[in-house]
Amino acid sequence: MRQRLKRTGLIAAAVALLMLLAVGVNTGRQWAGWTGASDTAAERRAALLPYWQLTPPPAGVAEIGGAVLLSGCDGVHDNMDFWAGRLASHGYLALVLDSHSPRGLDRLEAWRLVCAGQALPGAERAGDVAVALADPVLPPGRRVVLGASHGGWAAMEFLRQAVTGQPSPALQSWPATHPRLLASLDAVILLYPYCGLLNGADQGDWTRAPPILMLLAAEDQIISTPACEDLADRLRRRGARITVTLLADADHGFDQNERSSLSPLSFDPEMRERASGLVDDFLASSE
Numbered sequence: 001m002r003q004r005l006k007r008t009g010l011i012a013a014a015v016a017l018l019m020l021l022a023v024g025v026n027t028g029r030q031w032a033g034w035t036g037a038s039d040t041a042a043e044r045r046a047a048l049l050p051y052w053q054l055t056p057p058p059a060g061v062a063e064i065g066g067a068v069l070l071s072g073c074d075g076v077h078d079n080m081d082f083w084a085g086r087l088a089s090h091g092y093l094a095l096v097l098d099s100h101s102p103r104g105l106d107r108l109e110a111w112r113l114v115c116a117g118q119a120l121p122g123a124e125r126a127g128d129v130a131v132a133l134a135d136p137v138l139p140p141g142r143r144v145v146l147g148a149s150h151g152g153w154a155a156m157e158f159l160r161q162a163v164t165g166q167p168s169p170a171l172q173s174w175p176a177t178h179p180r181l182l183a184s185l186d187a188v189i190l191l192y193p194y195c196g197l198l199n200g201a202d203q204g205d206w207t208r209a210p211p212i213l214m215l216l217a218a219e220d221q222i223i224s225t226p227a228c229e230d231l232a233d234r235l236r237r238r239g240a241r242i243t244v245t246l247l248a249d250a251d252h253g254f255d256q257n258e259r260s261s262l263s264p265l266s267f268d269p270e271m272r273e274r275a276s277g278l279v280d281d282f283l284a285s286s287e
Helices: 002-032 041-051 078-089 111-115 122-133 150-164 178-184 225-237 269-286
Strands: 053-055 065-070 092-097 142-148 187-191 212-217 242-247
Touching (some): 041 122, 053 078, 065 078, 065 150, 078 142, 078 269, 092 122, 122 142, 122 150, 122 178, 142 150, 150 178, 150 187
Parallel strands (some): 065 092, 212 242
Antiparallel strands (some): 053 092
16 A cells, blocks of 8 residues: 555656646747747738727727737736727727637636746737737827736737847748838837746837836736836836836736636726826827
């Protein structure tokens, strides 16, 4: 009996070690920007297009351009609807970019792989941003990108790729020239973005990047707020124009009501309104 228990314990330990090794290898692959396959811009557009959600400006509001919105790692939820409406009220045709559904990451809680850094890294998702920004579905005029959490990471990776000329590792080539995409972008809004080890934004010359507003949660339980403050400082030294605002008493995902029943986070409507006012002021100053 003791021998059997010992053998079972050794097998369990070996399995656990192999699982940890697999996770480590996959995390390293994500950090290096390796991906199993790459698409043409047309293939990526065809995969994404059926899941695009468009919110036009309300009646009486003149259309001034287009906005691309990226959700957190758990996929598209009610906070994207809220921000789409907010940007539409400024005159933007708001496109909520669902990166999860085309990849099957909305099923069986597969989105947890994204949150754990084991699927869809920011550098890969940045290719979705490039394809959306280049698409004629967005009207001519101003361009804004808003990314929350993982979406903020993807937005930062897109800017890094645009300033360095390196396309997303999951795209064979840019959907339009990267200088053109960068020049078309007027403002970027980052809500409590991931700024940890896998974030590769700290490269290149950011002097031609658009103004950036980074809203951070002082009590964030999910991402490291100090890491984002440090990254913002490093990007400023590269020429970036970043305004960082720390929201006292705010936690990660304060603007999202829909969430997993096991989530320790909670919706804070008053904090969302405060953040909305800051976004309104930022957009007004960048026009």
